[in-house]
Amino acid sequence: MPEQTIIAERAAETQRLINYLLDAEPEAILTYADMSKTCGRDVQGTGRHNLISAIRAIQRDQGHVFETIRTVGVRRARGADFLAIGDQSIGKIHRAAKRGAQKLARADFDSLDNTQRNALMSRQAVVGTLHLMSGARGLKQIEQRADDAQGKVAFSDVARIFAKE
Numbered sequence: 001m002p003e004q005t006i007i008a009e010r011a012a013e014t015q016r017l018i019n020y021l022l023d024a025e026p027e028a029i030l031t032y033a034d035m036s037k038t039c040g041r042d043v044q045g046t047g048r049h050n051l052i053s054a055i056r057a058i059q060r061d062q063g064h065v066f067e068t069i070r071t072v073g074v075r076r077a078r079g080a081d082f083l084a085i086g087d088q089s090i091g092k093i094h095r096a097a098k099r100g101a102q103k104l105a106r107a108d109f110d111s112l113d114n115t116q117r118n119a120l121m122s123r124q125a126v127v128g129t130l131h132l133m134s135g136a137r138g139l140k141q142i143e144q145r146a147d148d149a150q151g152k153v154a155f156s157d158v159a160r161i162f163a164k165e
Helices: 012-023 034-041 047-063 081-104 114-134 137-148 154-162
Strands: 029-031 066-069 073-076
Touching: 012 034, 012 047, 029 034, 034 047, 034 073, 047 066, 066 081, 081 114, 114 137, 114 154, 137 154
Parallel strands: none
Antiparallel strands: 029 073, 066 073
16 A cells, blocks of 8 residues: 655645635635636646635635635635525535435345345435435425424434434
């Protein structure tokens, strides 16, 4: 196995991007061209990893979330922007769970021993649950429960909603 290398310090390009992103006004759209000029690399090409690293570092350390504006750049997410971020995440999970469920459904159970069958069925249950909960109907049920509970929904409440299915 190859030896892992630990990077002790952040790349200068990444640090310049972090500074640039943090100095920007919250509502400002930061273009790819300006970010590329700031760090000296094409953030849509060879310097993309620098931009991703900068955004992740800021989210981790400062709590600021940036959203992508396709072909233009990024801007700091605020208020209702988080609904769109949530919808994008849920959609991605839903599509991945659907594809995963379709693949797992084609497993040849006869070729598996009992331990492997149980492990496969557990995985099918998890993927199926993600697919069910992340669909439009599932989200609507969770939102309804949130409305009933003045926005406070515990995981146990969500589990009870789907236990009735």
